[in-house]
Amino acid sequence: MIYRALTYGxxxxxxxxxxxxxxxxxxxxxxxxxRLGRPSLPRPPGPLLWIHxxxxxxxxxxxxxxxxxxxxxPDVTVLMTTTTTSAFEVIKHWLPTHVIYQFAPLDTPxxxxxxxxxxxxxxxxxxxxxxxxxxxxxxxxxxxxLALLNARMSVKSFKHWSGPVVLPLTSLMxxxxxxxxxxxxxxxxxxxxxxxxxxxxxxxxxxxxxxxxFDISKRDASxxxxxxQFAHRQVWMxxxxxKGEEEVILGVHKVLKQMHPDVVTIIVPRHPQLxxxxxxxxxxxxxxxxxxxxxxxxxxxxxxxxxxxxGLSLTVVAPFYISVYSVNLDYFLMxxxxxxxxxxxxxxxxxxxxxxxxxxFVGELRQFYRLTPIAVIxxxxxxxxxxxxxxxxxxxxxxxxxxxxxxxxxxxxxxxQRLNPLSVLQISDExxxxxxxxxxxxxxxxxxxxxVAAKQAFHVLSNGIIENIWNLLNFHIxxxxxxxx
Numbered sequence: 001m002i003y004r005a006l007t008y009g010x011x012x013x014x015x016x017x018x019x020x021x022x023x024x025x026x027x028x029x030x031x032x033x034x035r036l037g038r039p040s041l042p043r044p045p046g047p048l049l050w051i052h053x054x055x056x057x058x059x060x061x062x063x064x065x066x067x068x069x070x071x072x073x074p075d076v077t078v079l080m081t082t083t084t085t086s087a088f089e090v091i092k093h094w095l096p097t098h099v100i101y102q103f104a105p106l107d108t109p110x111x112x113x114x115x116x117x118x119x120x121x122x123x124x125x126x127x128x129x130x131x132x133x134x135x136x137x138x139x140x141x142x143x144x145x146l147a148l149l150n151a152r153m154s155v156k157s158f159k160h161w162s163g164p165v166v167l168p169l170t171s172l173m174x175x176x177x178x179x180x181x182x183x184x185x186x187x188x189x190x191x192x193x194x195x196x197x198x199x200x201x202x203x204x205x206x207x208x209x210x211x212x213x214f215d216i217s218k219r220d221a222s223x224x225x226x227x228x229q230f231a232h233r234q235v236w237m238x239x240x241x242x243k244g245e246e247e248v249i250l251g252v253h254k255v256l257k258q259m260h261p262d263v264v265t266i267i268v269p270r271h272p273q274l275x276x277x278x279x280x281x282x283x284x285x286x287x288x289x290x291x292x293x294x295x296x297x298x299x300x301x302x303x304x305x306x307x308x309x310x311g312l313s314l315t316v317v318a319p320f321y322i323s324v325y326s327v328n329l330d331y332f333l334m335x336x337x338x339x340x341x342x343x344x345x346x347x348x349x350x351x352x353x354x355x356x357x358x359x360x361f362v363g364e365l366r367q368f369y370r371l372t373p374i375a376v377i378x379x380x381x382x383x384x385x386x387x388x389x390x391x392x393x394x395x396x397x398x399x400x401x402x403x404x405x406x407x408x409x410x411x412x413x414x415x416x417q418r419l420n421p422l423s424v425l426q427i428s429d430e431x432x433x434x435x436x437x438x439x440x441x442x443x444x445x446x447x448x449x450x451x452v453a454a455k456q457a458f459h460v461l462s463n464g465i466i467e468n469i470w471n472l473l474n475f476h477i478x479x480x481x482x483x484x485x
Contacts, residue, residue, distance in 0.1 A: 003133045003169060004109055011108045018106065028085050034103035037114030041100055047482055048077045050121035052104055056087040057389065058127040061150060061207040063094050065125070068470045070096045073478065079119055081105075107132040116142060123481040125473070127207075128152050128183075131161070131173055140176040145481040147179040147473060150207045152187045152408050153194075161194055171195035179476035181469065184411040200476070204469045206412060209391045209462035222295070223367050229298040230264060230371060234441045237266035237368060237398075240388040241378035246278050248381050248430045255434040257303060260441050264298065266372060268307040268365060270379065270388075275308025307368060369396035373447060374440055376433065377402040390416070390424060394458035399440060399450035400424045401433065419460055422453035 007014075018035055021027045031040055051066060053059040059082045066078055080095060081104035082088055092101055105115040112134040123145040124135075129152055139146055153161065161170040174180070174196040181204050182188040188201050234256075238249045246267065253265040269275040275291070282289045282304060290296035292307040369375055375393035377400065379385045386407025393400050394416065404426050406413060416423040427433045440447045 001133075001137065004137070007108045007134060008110075011110060014106060014108055026085070028088065028103065031103055035106055035111070037105040037111040037118070039102065039115075039118050041102070043119055044077045044100075046075060046077060047122045048079055048119060049073075049123050049125065049481075050079045050081065050119060051125045051127075052081045052130060053087070053127040054104075054130055055082060055084045056090055057208070058082075058130075058150070059087045059091045060094070060211050062125075062127050063091070064210040064466050065149065065207065065469055065473075066099060067096055068466050069473070070099065072470060072474070076122075076478075076482075079121065107134045109134055112138050116144070123147070123477050125149055125477070129154075129157060131170075133169060133173060136173045136176050145477045146177045147181070147477050148177055149181050149469065150183050151180050151191060152183040153190050154408065158190050158194070167194070178480065179472060181472060183408065186411065187408075202472050202476075204472055205461065205465035206391075206415075207465065207469070208389050208412070209458065210465050211389065211392060223371065226298070227371055233262045233264045234260045235264045235266065235372045236374040236376065236437055236440075237268060237372040238376045238378055239268040239365060239368070239393070241267060241269045241274070242382070242385055243271075243274055245378050245381050245385075246274065248433070249376075249378075250278075250282075251430050252434045252437065253304065256437055256441075259438055262303075263441070264303055264305060266305045266307065266368065268368060272308045275306045279306050279308070307364075309364065366392055366396060369393050369398055372398060373451060374399045374401065374437065376427075376437075380405045381427075391458055391462070394423065394454040395462075397451050397455045399447055400454045401427055401436065403427055415461055416454070416457040419457045420453040422450045423457035424454065425450070 015036070018027065018032065022029065022032045027035065034040055049069060051062050053062045059080075062080070066080060069076065069078055077098070077100065078096075079100045079102065080091070081102050082091060083104050088101070088103065095101060105111040112132075116138050120142075121139075121144055124139050125147045126135075126149070128150050130148075136146060160166065171194065174191065174194055177196070177200055180191055180196055180201050182191060182201060183206055188203070191201060192198060236256075238245075241249060246269070249265065249267055253263070256263045256265070267275065267278060269278065272293075276293075279289045279291050287304065288299070288302040289304045289306055290298050290302050292305070292309045296302075296305075298305055369392060375396075375398035377388050377390050377393060380387045380403030382403075383405060385403075385405045387402065387405065387409035390400050390402055390409060390412055400416075400423065402409075402413065402424065406426070413424045413426060425436065427436060440450070
């Protein structure tokens with residue numbers, strides 16, 4: 001097979017690239033060898049299910065499925081893998097006890113053969129668009145059942161996989177699956193055009209709706225204090241803001257400030273550094289801004305609150321700085337500042353060996369959604385962006401607004417709008433956003449109607465998804481995989 005021969009020939013270069021990523025802090029400093037298919041834990045006896053997701057969003061969507069599998073089939077060991085370190089650091093806090101968590105192997109013959117040979121999974125579930133030839137063909141060669149959940153393919157990827165040179169490989173890979181659960185009807189059509197067997201394509205609903213059902217009932221004291229600070233003020237939040245979108249948000253804030261002097265704009269950048277850059281820019285302009293990382297209070301003269309803590313930092317007095325993606329404090333031998341990107345976290349200070357540190361907990365963004373009646377979902381206001389999950393804000397009961405550049409989340413917006421046109425509103429530009437927000441601040445009934453519509457739409461669309469997925473998996477995967485034991 002050409003792909004296998006090509007990746008075999010390129011393996012030395014891929015290995016060097018992996019080492020380079022490790023040196024840059026893009027791979028786990030202690031567990032990077034797992035990417036070569038080398039395990040760090042023993043394989044338990046009995047049947048084993050391997051679930052793979054590339055990064056944080058897909059990994060979080062997999063967790064409800066994992067919990068259902070653990071509950072329904074306690075005799076089956078679940079092995080979870082992700083590719084990114086940021087996903088690893090978050091997801092490990094959410095996995096049920098006894099689920100094994102490893103980094104995914106590279107799709108080279110040696111790494112993938114070593115991984116499959118050691119773990120010997122009875123079935124493999126891949127999330128969204130993880131089509132790796134060595135993985136899929138190797139699994140089929142070993143008689144391992146394959147499922148693709150929340151299956152999706154962008155227009156760009158579809159053009160790539162449907163090209164005349166690549167299509168035979170694509171068709172071969174898709175023929176090895178026992179189950180494909182597409183994200184939407186459009187996605188199902190794309191997979192059929194790529195020659196996936198029609199009888200393996202089944203629908204269940206978008207797994208990302210199930211993320212909004214996670215229990216985040218525990219709230220720290222800072223959130224309660226913040227809720228008191230926001231009381232009696234007009235509050236809105238712009239979440240998952242990408243670089244360049246802050247200009248839109250700050251422009252809207254200036255307009256709203258003139259009409260609603262008591263307005264509070266919460267800005268939650270996708271990356272923590274952007275939050276600090278925004279704060280610095282505003283301070284240079286003489287604008288008061290409160291920073292989450294500084295634990296600033298929202299004083300009467302302050303109307304902008306920047307949440308720059310969707311990342312994890314460990315800070316001490318240091319003569320120099322380095323950046324890595326994770327650290328074991330037992331190996332901490334020098335004074336440095338260590339930072340790495342994680343999503344959906346919150347901080348609490350603690351002391352380890354005389355060093356002031358910050359620890360993280362999943363759910364901060366969702367707790368902020370509970371503090372605000374209006375959520376503007378970023379990553380959607382500039383060309384080239386592809387949106388973010390809007391269901392989390394809807395689950396919290398926010399009035400949901402987003403831009404027009406929403407990528408594959410367009411199906412989620414359309415589904416919610418189909419149920420109730422008030423559930424999600426897509427905004428075309430800065431001027432329209434300022435106008436809509438002003439209307440929501442001025443019309444309490446309209447605001448409440450949008451909040452109720454979003455929450456009701458979420459509950460309708462999320463209802464029964466995990467049960468549907470389990471029934472499909474049990475019929476197409478578990479019955480076959482476990483019957484062969």
